[in-house]
Amino acid sequence: MTLTMQQHREEVGIKDGLLLVDGQWRQARRETTWSHQHPATGxxxxxxxxxxxxxxxxxxxxxxxxxxxxxxxxxxxxxxxxLLNGCAALLREHTDELRALQALDNSVPLSFGSIYAGSVAVAADAFDHHAGWIDKAGGQTFAPYQGGDHLAMTFREPIGVVGAVLPWNAPFLLFAQKVAPALAAGCTVVLKPSEYATFSVLRMVELLVEAGLPQGVINVVTGPGDPTGEALITHEQIDKVSFTGSREVGRRIVEASAGTMKRVSLELGGKSPAIVFPDADVGMAGMTAMGMVTMGLSGQACIAHTRALVHRDVYDEFVAAAEMIAGSVTYGDPFDPGVQACPLINERQLNRVLGYVEKAHEEGARLVTGGDKAGGDLGAGHFVTPTIFADVDNSMSIAQQEIFGPVLSVVPFDDEDSAIGMANDSEYGLGAGVYTADAQRAFRVARRVRSGTVGINGFQVEPHLPFGGFKQSGLGREGGQAAFESYTELKTVMMPLTDEMM
Known part of the structure; x- marks a missing residue:
């Protein structure tokens, strides 16, 4: 039976999406609309x-x-x-509704929407966490360095108007990671969700308005990068742009920021390595790496460990464990509790991933499993079977480029130094994993790998931890104190305590 979303659409009650401008929900001035096509069915x-x-x-x-x-x-x-704690409470209250809207947006299955890092719970926790920073936005006082008796102090003040641009793959987490610290710092926000995940974001904004945010504090403009995103990132009255997405768009934002010296936070993807040593739980490492590449988002996650660097002594064992996971992944209706992974978001991404599969064959990698577009009842969707390439050289395209699909490249290594060298031989530096039973080696390698987040024998994204990358993976951090402070400016104030000049 051909897969369809119509019954789910009717049950959820999708309504046409409007803009939120100065507290009013309305149509666009030119009444232009975007029709969203579901990636699993078209x-x-x-x-x-x-x-x-x-x-x-x-x-x-x-x-x-x-x-x-x-x-x-x-x-x-x-x-x-x-108010921010109230936002968190409303998000938790509407968890089931939001998960269903996400499934209609990007086809992320409900089963994955309950896992912490991709859940409504992580978004609510982010609001609670950043609410806790509001009364801690303190500065410092300094003793006089020269001159007369005076008081010198610093204050943190909100940066101003924030343009927040979201991707489609993790709307709950990334909505909260941008909006919560901006609001906590006292900024106001103009939010642009991805055109491929709009309905869940609009509902979250409705809940924030319901929580009591004053008029104009949060505004939403929907639409694609052209014209909507371009107009937002180039607007002269935007003080800061926070963006998660491709390097190409990130570079455009940096260019656009030059004219008014906008502050910029960018998270631009990764080609994250998982480094597996012989003393590791190799089976668990293989299942974890392949799970990150296939389960839930089908590898459409910037932090996915799509490059496995595996010691030759345990190479075959790792590949076998990864292959077992690849063969167990289920696709289909995202509302089915037994479905574990989603399709690629659109036809362009489908063709991109299949193009990398073809390129891997040309460059001499060995296909272990997958590499095909799913057919049959799933033929109308953008499903690609879980794919493993072995005997990969670290210089190959599939080891260097962010594919953003369910493709794992397995690269052999002989010793610790060569593994670290290959891990760092990348334009990206977002995340990494180290798998070993040796605690000294674990910390030694973690410190030498040039990545913003390194997991040892596991990996987790949490709202109170800074998240971001080295090199071309972006600028700045989201999460925790670092994120809160990135939405503030530091001001120095000096005052004499006597009539003597400073």
Whole structure:
């Protein structure tokens, strides 16, 4: 039976998406809309407004007024914290609804939506965590260095109006990782969700409004990168852009920021290595790496360990464990509790992944399993079977480029130094995994690998930890104190305590 989303669409009650500008939900000025096609079936799920430059301008100016003249930046810490805690409570209350909306957005299965890092719970925790920073936004006082008796001190003040641009693959986590610290710091926000995951984000914004955010503090402009995203990142009244997505768009944001010296936070992907030593639990390492590449997002996650660097002594054992996981992954209806993974988000990404599979064959890698587009009842969707390539050289395209699909490249190594050298031989530096029973080796390797996050015998993203990358994986960090402070400016204030000049 051919897969369909229509019954789920009717049960969830999808409604056309509108823009939120200065507290009002409305259509785009030019009444342009985007029809969202479900990646598992190709069916139309719903329509939402496409914001043009005039809509973006109105949203940014509303956020500017709310920041310059409104109560939010000056609100007492306790009141602002209570509002953010209220946002967290409403997110938790609507967990099932939000998970269903995500399944209609990007086909991420409900089974994966309950796992912490991809769940509504992690978003709610992020709001609670950043609410806790509001009354801790303190500065320092300094003793006089020269001159007369005076007081020197620093303050942290909100940076201003934030343009937040979300990807489609993890809307719950990344919505919270951008919006929560910005609001906690006292900023106002203009949010642009991905055109491939809009309905779940719109509902989260509705809940924030319901929690009592003042008018204009959060605004939403929906639509693709052109025209919506471009108008947002280039707007002269945006003080900071926070973006998660491709390097190409990240470079465009850096270029666009130059004219007004916008602050920028960028998370731009990775080619994360999993380094497996002979004394590791090799079977668990193989299952973990392949699980990250296939389960849930089907490798469409920047942090997925898509490059396994495995010691030759345990190479075959690792490949066998990974192959076992590949053969157990189930696809199909994201509302089916037995389904574990999703399709690729669109036809362009499908063709990209299949193109890398073909390139791997040309460059001499050995296909162990997968590498095909699923057919039969799933033929209308963008499903690619879990894929493992062995005998991969670290210089091959599949070992160097971010494929963003269910493809694991397994590279052999002989000793610790060569493993670290290959791990660092990449333009990216987002994440890494180290698998070993030797604690000294684990810490030694973790310190030498140039990645923003390193997991030892496991990996987890949590809202109170800084997350971001080295090299071309981006600029800045999301999560924890580092994220909160990135939405503030540091101001120095000096005052004489006597009539003597400073």
């Amino acid at each position: 069916e139309s799920i719903g329509e939402f407004a496409v914001a043009g430059s005039e809509d973006v301008d109105e949203a940014v100016r509303a956020a500017r007024r709310a920041f310059d003249d409104g109560p939010w930046p000056h609100m007492r810490a306790g009141e602002r914290a209570r």
